[in-house]
Amino acid sequence: MPIYSMTGYASAQTELTSDTANSPALRLGLEIRSVNSRFLDLTFKMPEELRQHEAAMRELVTKHLKRGKVEVRANIESTADTSFAEPTPALLQRLLGLQELIHAHLPKANGLSVADVLRLATAQSAAPADIGPAVLKLAQTTLTQLSDAREREGARLAQTLRERIGQLRVLATQAAPLVPQLVEQQRLRFLERWREAMALTEGTALPEAAQDRALTEATSFAIRIDVAEELTRLVSHFDEMDDLLAKGGKAEGVGKRLDFLIQELHREANTLGSKSATMEMTRISVDMKVLIEQLREQVQNIE
Known part of the structure; x- marks a missing residue:
């Protein structure tokens, strides 16, 4: 199923049948614009003679759209050479x-x-008496065009999201081997400091108590900088986002679910940065935050 963007535009027109021979030829025009919004926010702008059909149009729009700030504009204009009707x-x-x-x-x-x-x-001759069916038929046509436009934009958004998720996976892969290497380096550094502190010459056996203390410090350090759980959760969130993008319209509220996962990604990336003990890990955390922010901006437009 496709992913739908909340951003789109569509317009359509139709000729109206006049009630009398003296009435001018008329054209009914309809425009629908939509942008992102947390909920479905409908606004209708139309002449008074069409106001009685607003409720039916609102019901039709809500069947097609779930989220977005949507503006519906309708107008009636003459198609004759003159814009004025001949008064009887x-x-x-x-x-x-x-x-x-x-x-x-x-x-x-x-x-x-x-x-x-x-x-x-x-x-007086702005609209035929029985214009309702024509209005609803034109609204259906316009909504179909809008849906197609939102689907095309949604496909571009989904492709962008997949690319950013792929880049985040690469960063997570780069971060995984850094922690064991850093723990080993820090263990050796602790042992070296204990040798220096106790003025031991090279090759002299290190007292067991000092060695145990060094290993304890190294273990404590390893626990503080361990990001294995954060990386595991990040990968899990990546998989969930890919699954939602694959399901598309089958996943109800896909935009809201993706937005929630973005918040979780940001939390894990922050923790990754706070536990960082090297410039390389800090760089990875910063790069992740940049990509996650780009994801967030794109997800805001998904229905």
């Missing part, structure tokens, strides 16, 4: 009656201009 005599008579009624209560109110009449005439 009945409409002109009605406007005149309304104007006289208003003037009776507000004598100082301005009269209707030609531009006002044309604008009102266009508004």
Whole structure:
């Protein structure tokens, strides 16, 4: 199953059938934009004549999208050479009656201009009465396009994540042999210090108590810098992330699960750095944190 990004854009248009012969040819347009968000946040921007269909459109969107800040824009425009509808005599008579009624209560109110009449005439014929099926059909088409766009972006994100996880695996592999080498070096260093402290000449046997103390110090040091558990957990998290990316849409809330694993990776990398006893281990920890931060930025866009 594919991985879906929360970032995407789609638009579609359709011609509307006019109710009367005098009504202008109309076009219904729909745009859907989405960006990343922790939850599904829907915003609708549409003319008043389409507001009655918002609930049905909202239900349709929630069936397709689970997370993201989504903006739905709808508009109706004329496809005729002129953007103004021709006012009918009945409409002109009605406007005149309304104007006289208003003037009776507000004598100082301005009269209707030609531009006002044309604008009102266009508004009267802005949409057919039964536009609902056309709106929902166009919304379905646009959502399908948006889903395709989010899938393409999701595939790019998944590929980037796999590359970063592969680089993290290499760093973990580099860190694994450093601890035994460092422990052995530190053991020899402790023994050398005890020889110097007791002014022993080369080849003289080291007192058993001093040797035991040196080995105890070396063991304590080894425990403090041991990162075997951290490396094991890191590899386990890498495997879990690869598994989630492979399952894709089958894993519900894949984006949130990946985000949780990123937090765990960051915690283990921090512990790796705090236990570091060499510049090489510190470098590995820093490089891991850089890659994990890049992972976090990409995961924020996955649904």
